[in-house]
Amino acid sequence: MKKRTIGQILAVTFMPLTVVNANETGASDDNCNYSYELAHSVMEARQLGVPLPNLVKIADGNELMLALIEEAYSKPKYASEDYKTMKANDFANDVYLICMQHQKASLD
Template sequence: MSRLLLIISSLFVSFGVNAAQQTSSQKCAKYEIMAHYIMLVRQDGLPMSKALQEFKVDDKDNPYGEIERKIIIDAYSQPKYETKEYKDKEITEFANKYMLGCMAMYE
């Protein structure tokens, strides 16, 4: 799990470097990625308390803590599926929901 957080963190750092030059889809991709990984760990059975700890939602140095908390709450209010097919579909749909919501703000 720590490796996953390192990957996500590095993605967010790269998103922040040229934020002024990014298109709306590039800016929104960070929320899509965040939602994807949160739903992935949810579908893998990680307890919600562990997800909140792993994503360090209460860490003052985490600029995404509040949004991650909200996405985690949303993810854990969705059903957990048993088959890989349904898990993959739920992960994709959940990530798309956040990408779509962000993109709608730029319309």
């Protein structure tokens, strides 16, 4: 099975909703905010040392969450609280940016 990128999963998950809800203000923002919060939580869990199988179990087959878990756990774990916070913020910001770019592309 081919590994999907976070961007591909975001596109499959949210783009149909974006097109359907194009006239509703905030619909695309809600999707990206959800992705941001989920990414932040996953990276926080990674930085806190939550075992990988625990998060996979929580994901319960959710493709977006599984992709975020895989990506987060491929990153280093840091000891400094400041670095942990910074990495969770950076990871979530990266996911938000990917989401925004995919939503913009879907509307073009």
